Amino acid sequence: MLERLRTVLIGTSHPGNIGGVARAMHNMGLGDLALVAPRGEVITQDSISRASGADHLLHSAHVCQTLDEAVADCTFVVGASARSRTLPWPMLSPRELAHRLPGECRQDNARVALVFGREDSGLTNDELHRCHAHVHIPTNTDFSSLNLAAAVQVVAYECRVAWLEQQAATPDVACASDQREETQLVSHADLERYFIHLEQTLTAIGFHDPDKPRQLMARMRRLYLRARPQQIELNILRGILTATDKAATDQTTQPPR
Numbered sequence: 001m002l003e004r005l006r007t008v009l010i011g012t013s014h015p016g017n018i019g020g021v022a023r024a025m026h027n028m029g030l031g032d033l034a035l036v037a038p039r040g041e042v043i044t045q046d047s048i049s050r051a052s053g054a055d056h057l058l059h060s061a062h063v064c065q066t067l068d069e070a071v072a073d074c075t076f077v078v079g080a081s082a083r084s085r086t087l088p089w090p091m092l093s094p095r096e097l098a099h100r101l102p103g104e105c106r107q108d109n110a111r112v113a114l115v116f117g118r119e120d121s122g123l124t125n126d127e128l129h130r131c132h133a134h135v136h137i138p139t140n141t142d143f144s145s146l147n148l149a150a151a152v153q154v155v156a157y158e159c160r161v162a163w164l165e166q167q168a169a170t171p172d173v174a175c176a177s178d179q180r181e182e183t184q185l186v187s188h189a190d191l192e193r194y195f196i197h198l199e200q201t202l203t204a205i206g207f208h209d210p211d212k213p214r215q216l217m218a219r220m221r222r223l224y225l226r227a228r229p230q231q232i233e234l235n236i237l238r239g240i241l242t243a244t245d246k247a248a249t250d251q252t253t254q255p256p257r
């Protein structure tokens, strides 16, 4: 299970914090680190010293430019946020998240992304709207923002405890639930392709006005992310959009009777 967890840091400005995250991850047995548009160098004296022996994670980190790229193959994406945002989204505590992980990680193609934001401004709404759920560490409401590495430590610790509990469970139970899961999970990249198609179709049929979006696409994202469609269902949804596109084009090209 732990090998299916990816820690994603977006726009980190202090290399020392990346080192602190590497240490926290390695302490808890996590090894997959992705860095989205880090500001400045990753391998510095400061990051190596804060990694305290976990600097192999800094060297093996996957550096990319966008969140979509970092989580393209992920089947469950969770964004860590210190604040609540305007549009409410499914919210988990680190413990609730950890308890979901054995189920989320069961299938072979399962990959879970734990996404953390910038030290100064956290995650943008656009980034948070790409997540199935948000995780909030219940802190003092007047002083809610943890240091980045400390936030990773808390979430990674809960994941480790859930993994230890799973190890202690009887193998028969794990096997029985394995058999229940026979459907293919959808990747982030497939879902993003669907959202692009959905927005195009809704615009083409005049239901959506990109100049007056009124949170429509964010609400649609929340709906589909909550539903957790299976691959076969997403194929049907794509088929419906393609048929809608065709019907709309046929209607506009048909000569008036």
Ligand code: SAH
Pocket (backbone or CB within 6 Å): 079, 080, 081, 082, 083, 115, 116, 117, 118, 119, 120, 121, 122, 123, 135, 136, 137, 138, 139, 144, 145, 146, 147, 148, 151
């Ligand atoms: N000043 C920023 C917080 C930055 S802390 C803001 O107000 O949004 C850097 C990152 O650590 C955050 O983006 C978040 O991913 C994580 N983090 C910090 N405190 C957290 C908390 N209480 N719960 C969940 N994540 C937290």
